[in-house]
Structures are given as structure tokens and as C-alpha cells.
Amino acid sequence: MERDIQKLSGIACTIRQDIIKMLTESASGHPGGSLSAVEILTALYFSEMKVDTSNPRCEDRDRFVLSKGHAAPVLYATLAEKGFFDKKHLSTLRKLGSILQGHPNMNDTPGVDMSTGSLGQGLSAANGMALAGKLDNKDYRVFVLLGDGELEEGQVWEAAMTSAHYKLDNLIAFIDHNGLQIDGEITEVMNPESISEKFKAFGWNVIDIDGHNFEEIFEAIDKAKETKGKPTAVVAKTVKGKGVSFMENVAGWHGTAPNKEQCEQALKELGGAVNG
Amino acid sequence: MANLATREAYGIALAKLGQENKNIVVLDADLSKSTKTADFKKVCPERFFNMGIAEGDMMATAAGLSTCGKIPFVSTFAIFAAGRGFEQIRNSICYPELNVKIAATHAGLTVGEDGASHQAIEDISLMRSIPNMTVICPCDDVETMSAINAAAVYEGPIYIRLGRSSVPTLNDENTYKYEIGKAVTLREGKDVTIFATGIMVNEAIKAHEALLKDGISAEVINIHTIKPIDEEAVVFSAKKTGAVVTCEEHSVIGGLGSAVCEVLSENHPVPVKRIGVMDTFGESGKPGELLKEYGLTADNIVAAVKEVINKKK
Ligand SMILES: Cc1ncc(C[n+]2csc(CCOP(=O)(O)OP(=O)(O)O)c2C)c(N)n1
Ligand SMILES: [Mg+2]
Numbered sequence: 001m002e003r004d005i006q007k008l009s010g011i012a013c014t015i016r017q018d019i020i021k022m023l024t025e026s027a028s029g030h031p032g033g034s035l036s037a038v039e040i041l042t043a044l045y046f047s048e049m050k051v052d053t054s055n056p057r058c059e060d061r062d063r064f065v066l067s068k069g070h071a072a073p074v075l076y077a078t079l080a081e082k083g084f085f086d087k088k089h090l091s092t093l094r095k096l097g098s099i100l101q102g103h104p105n106m107n108d109t110p111g112v113d114m115s116t117g118s119l120g121q122g123l124s125a126a127n128g129m130a131l132a133g134k135l136d137n138k139d140y141r142v143f144v145l146l147g148d149g150e151l152e153e154g155q156v157w158e159a160a161m162t163s164a165h166y167k168l169d170n171l172i173a174f175i176d177h178n179g180l181q182i183d184g185e186i187t188e189v190m191n192p193e194s195i196s197e198k199f200k201a202f203g204w205n206v207i208d209i210d211g212h213n214f215e216e217i218f219e220a221i222d223k224a225k226e227t228k229g230k231p232t233a234v235v236a237k238t239v240k241g242k243g244v245s246f247m248e249n250v251a252g253w254h255g256t257a258p259n260k261e262q263c264e265q266a267l268k269e270l271g272g273a274v275n276g
Numbered sequence: 277m278a279n280l281a282t283r284e285a286y287g288i289a290l291a292k293l294g295q296e297n298k299n300i301v302v303l304d305a306d307l308s309k310s311t312k313t314a315d316f317k318k319v320c321p322e323r324f325f326n327m328g329i330a331e332g333d334m335m336a337t338a339a340g341l342s343t344c345g346k347i348p349f350v351s352t353f354a355i356f357a358a359g360r361g362f363e364q365i366r367n368s369i370c371y372p373e374l375n376v377k378i379a380a381t382h383a384g385l386t387v388g389e390d391g392a393s394h395q396a397i398e399d400i401s402l403m404r405s406i407p408n409m410t411v412i413c414p415c416d417d418v419e420t421m422s423a424i425n426a427a428a429v430y431e432g433p434i435y436i437r438l439g440r441s442s443v444p445t446l447n448d449e450n451t452y453k454y455e456i457g458k459a460v461t462l463r464e465g466k467d468v469t470i471f472a473t474g475i476m477v478n479e480a481i482k483a484h485e486a487l488l489k490d491g492i493s494a495e496v497i498n499i500h501t502i503k504p505i506d507e508e509a510v511v512f513s514a515k516k517t518g519a520v521v522t523c524e525e526h527s528v529i530g531g532l533g534s535a536v537c538e539v540l541s542e543n544h545p546v547p548v549k550r551i552g553v554m555d556t557f558g559e560s561g562k563p564g565e566l567l568k569e570y571g572l573t574a575d576n577i578v579a580a581v582k583e584v585i586n587k588k589k
Contacts (some may be wrong), residue, residue: 120360
């Protein structure tokens with residue numbers, strides 16, 4: 001698929017603007033961890049994943065599991081931009097009756113492959129999808145995005161063992177390594193470092209990248225494709241709140257929605273990038 | 277005091293307790309600002325342990341601390357405490373009957389916008405089914421503070437269910453004294469008994485007022501301790517009124533409604549109507565909207581009362 005970095009940057013910018021708008025409208029939700037994952041989701045959905053917006057449950061599609069389900073806004077904005085559903089739904093985020101629940105639900109939103117929101121379970125679900133792919137001799141791939149704080153859940157490491165044990169080379173796990181969780185810096189709350197060394201010790205192919213750099217994201221995906229017999233973990237260094245100056249690297253923006261003025265300020269900053 | 281969320285009252289009570297009793301330790305799983313254990317951390321930082329996002333680990337760690345004479349208060353959202361930590365609570369805390377207090381916040385639908393994945397509507401059911409466990413669900417800030425103090429001196433495992441959203445103060449902070457297992461009659465009546473717990477106690481009182489206008493005298497009893505339930509009070513009132521409505525911000529399966537029915541069916545069967553979440557998941561929305569949508573308002577209680585009174589023999 002096409003890897004036009006300039007085009008992708010434009011899409012990423014639109015997705016960031018949509019995230020800010022939808023969170024402001026709902027006055028509730030998680031901006032920080034949504035903004036840190038924009039390039040990863042953009043690269044996957046617009047240059048990498050085999051999906052069919054007119055047939056979201058197509059059996060041969062590539063799968064994506066947002067294990068850090070609180071980042072639902074980035075998934076919803078990406079799916080809408082891709083064309084899975086009308087963008088008009090974005091303004092209904094978290095409202096009564098919306099197809100866009102506070103955390104992703106696969107039965108409410110077209111294009112969502114797994115219901116998530118309770119941290120630590122997504123890699124297990126992704127393993128299940130990858131195992132099924134092997135069983136059925138399908139060549140689809142499974143992508144999963146985890147938070148770095150999420151790695152503190154023991155289940156993640158049970159699942160990490162499973163992925164390696166069953167040689168799930170059809171699975172790529174991205175770690176959104178933004179250094180923050182709710183109560184502060186991950187190294188202070190409960191240190192999961194060294195993330196790369198841990199995955200290596202668990203038998204994974206591990207690649208460290210800048211998670212906002214499209215070239216590095218694609219390079220990692222290419223290396224994963226070449227790696228047989230092992231799952232790949234892409235430890236993506238990111239900035240929580242990326243693209244909005246006052247949100248960047250601030251733990252307080254984990255789960256607080258911007259107000260109208262903050263929204264305008266944010267859109268102004270993001271608007272610059274879209275034209276540039 | 278007025279219109280605090282019960283989780284806020286918990287934070288205040290915990291900070292005070294921590295300064296008085298050096299054996300109290302607090303564990304949280306990356307939600308200390310939301311659960312309000314951050315209030316404790318501020319005054320007793322050396323006895324606060326952030327366990328990271330690892331609820332199962334946190335429960336068993338608390339078990340270990342309690343074997344060494346510490347009194348752990350363990351907090352996270354109710355869905356992750358009772359849900360993720362269930363088997364650790366059962367086997368490492370309740371089976372050895374250890375002195376661990378689980379104060380779970382953000383219970384029920386009034387979590388609001390986070391939606392179904394975060395709205396615990398099964399936690400009372402889960403916790404109530406474990407031997408040795410005591411289950412408490414306070415209705416306001418005053419009752420929460422008093423219950424936290426009672427939990428600290430009680431020896432054994434306790435699950436305390438707290439809410440995210442603010443609730444009106446119903447009890448008098450100067451006179452109210454929480455007694456584990458002792459139901460509180462808030463309004464006397466003769467036609468029907470409304471047993472309520474948690475935030476639904478306030479709705480029950482509103483229903484009582486509305487029913488008076490229709491000439492119906494409803495007794496309102498606050499069942500703040502769901503286990504052990506005050507059997508005597510439940511049977512006594514049912515005998516007096518002959519009809520019962522139960523109200524809880526929880527599934528109708530396994531919670532207060534089930535507990536009351538268990539007592540009545542074995543001792544004094546009367547017509548019962550359960551108000552609660554009808555075996556379905558919640559969804560995103562504003563807390564008030566959700567209570568309406570899922571039938572958890574005073575109006576719903578009034579309708580249930582009329583229905584149940586009609587079934588009286
Ligand atoms: C099992 C579980 N425990 C707690 C939470 C509450 N919670 C939501 S987000 C979050 C912090 C996540 O941090 P991280 O994984 O680093 O995500 P990011 O920084 O990418 O937003 C917590 C504790 C949850 N959703 N699930
Ligand atoms: Mg993080």
C-alpha cells in the first residue's frame with residue numbers, strides 16, 4: 001500500500017483535530033493517550049492494514065486491538081476518517097445512545113475488532129485472533145496497541161509468553177511508550193522498565209522506534225514481516241498529548257477533556273501543521 | 277457537610293484515620309486521585325503504596341501485609357477490585373479471613389461516560405457470595421465516614437462500595453453512628469417496605485414523599501450492610517407491611533434484591549418487586565440520564581410500590 005509520508009502527516013493532523021473536537025463536545029474522555037498514538041494508527045489504517053470499510057467483519061482482514069481502550073477517541077477518529085462510519089457520529093462520543101461508547105465496543109462501532117477498556121486483556125485477545133489465523137491458514141495479521149502503564153498488568157506477561165510460545169509471527173504489538181500513566185510517571189508509579197529487555201527475555205523480536213516518525217514505523221513493520229517464528233514488539237517512544245503544547249507530557253491531561261477555549265487553542269496549533 | 281460523593285468522604289475519613297492509627301496502610305492501582313486515596317498519601321506518604329495497574333497483585337499484597345499486623349485499605353474502581361481481583365480476594369483474603377478492607381469506588385451506572393466496561397453492577401453479588409466477607413454500601417458522606425471508622429476497628433475482610441457522583445447528605449453527622457449489620461429505618465410506614473442501599477436510599481425517600489400524596493404509607497429502610505443482612509429488621513418490617521420493594525444501583529441478580537428475597541422466602545414470603553439493573557450492561561451517558569434510562573428513579577420506585585401493593589393478599 002501507498003506510503004506517502006506527506007499525505008499521512010495530513011491525515012494524522014486531521015485525526016488530531018477530530019480527537020480534540022470530539023472530546024470537547026463530550027466534555028469527557030482521554031486526550032493524552034489518544035494523541036500519542038495518532039501516527040501509529042494512521043500508519044496502520046492508511047498504509048498497512050488490509051481492511052474493507054464496506055465489510056468491516058471480512059474474515060480475511062487484518063485485525064487491530066486497542067488494548068489501551070481509553071484511547072477510544074483516536075480509534076474512532078481514525079475509523080471515521082477511513083470511512084467505516086459517518087463523521088457526524090464523532091460529536092456523539094460518550095453520549096447516551098451513541099455508537100461511540102466511552103471505551104470501544106465491537107458490537108456498537110463498525111470497524112472495532114475487540115471490546116476493550118479494562119487494561120491488560122488486549123494482547124490475550126490478539127493472541128486468540130493470531131492463533132485462529134494460524135489454525136485456518138489465513139494470512140491476515142493482528143496488530144495490538146498497549147500502553148506502557150498497562151504493562152504493569154500481570155496478564156500482559158502471561159499473554160507475552162503465549163505469543164512467543166505459539167510463535168505468533170502474524171502478530172505485532174505496539175507499545176505506546178509515552179512515559180506516563182494516571183498517577184504520574186511510569187518509573188515512579190510502578191516501573192515497567194526495561195520494556196525492550198523484558199519482551200526480548202520473553203522471546204520476542206523487539207524494535208525500538210520513535211512512535212511519531214512514519215518512516216520508523218514502516219521500517220519496524222517491514223522487519224516484523226521478515227521475522228519468522230517470533231512475535232514482534234515495537235516499543236514506540238511517544239509524547240503523551242503530542243501536538244498540543246499545553247497537553248504534551250502532562251499527566252493531568254490523561255483523562256480530562258479540553259474546554260472551549262483550550263479546544264480553540266489546540267485547533268490553532270494543529271491547524272498550523274495541517275497547512276504546513 | 278452536603279453533596280459529597282461517597283468516595284470523597286472516604287478520602288477524608290481515611291486521611292484522618294491514617295494519622296490516628298499507624299497500622300493503617302493504603303494500596304491503590306494507579307487511580308489514587310479518583311479513588312481519593314491521594315488524600316491519605318498526602319498525610320501518610322510512607323504508608324501509601326501505589327501498586328501500578330495490577331489489581332490482582334494488589335489484593336494478595338494486602339493479604340500479606342495484614343498477616344503482619346497492618347490494616348490495609350485497598351482501593352481501585354469497583355469493576356477492577358471485585359472483578360479483576362475476585363479470586364485473589366476469595367483465596368488470599370477471605371479464605372484465611374484476613375483483615376483487609378477493600379474500598380471500591382466508581383461502582384454502578386453513575387460512573388457515567390466511561391460506559392459499560394467501567395460500570396460495576398455485579399460487585400455486590402460477587403463479594404456477597406464469598407464466605408467471611410462483609411459487604412457495605414453507604415448512602416451518603418456521613419454514613420461513609422462512619423462506616424470507614426467501623427471497618428477499621430472490625431477484624432476481618434470487608435468490601436465497601438462507593439460512588440463517583442455526589443449524593444445529598446441524609447444522615448446527621450453529629451448523631452449518626454454506623455453499626456455493621458444493623459439496618460436503619462428512615463421512615464416508618466404500614467403499607468409497603470422499601471429496602472434501599474447506597475445512592476438509591478435518597479430515591480426511596482423521595483418515593484416515600486410522593487407516595488404520601490397518594491395516601492400510601494411506605495416504610496423506608498436503609499440496608500447499608502448487605503452482608504450480613506439484618507434478617508430481623510427485614511422480616512419484622514415485611515410482617516408489618518406485607519409488601520416489599522428493593523432498590524439498588526446494581527444488577528437485580530445477586531445484590532440487595534436477592535439478599536432480601538432469600539431472607540423473606542425462607543421466613544415470611546410476601547410480594548416483592550426488585551428495582552435495579554435488569555440483567556443488562558450499562559452504557560455511556562450522564563449519571564442522571566442513566567438512572568432514568570435504566571429505571572432507577574423515585575418514579576420507578578413509586579410505580580413498583582403500586583404494583584406490589586396490588587399483589588397483597
Ligand atoms: C484493569 C484496569 N485498571 C485500571 C484502569 C484505569 N485506567 C485507565 S487508563 C489508566 C492508565 C493507563 O496508562 P497507560 O497504559 O500508560 O496509557 P496511556 O499513557 O497510553 O494513556 C488506568 C489506570 C483500567 N482501565 N483498567
Ligand atoms: Mg503511558
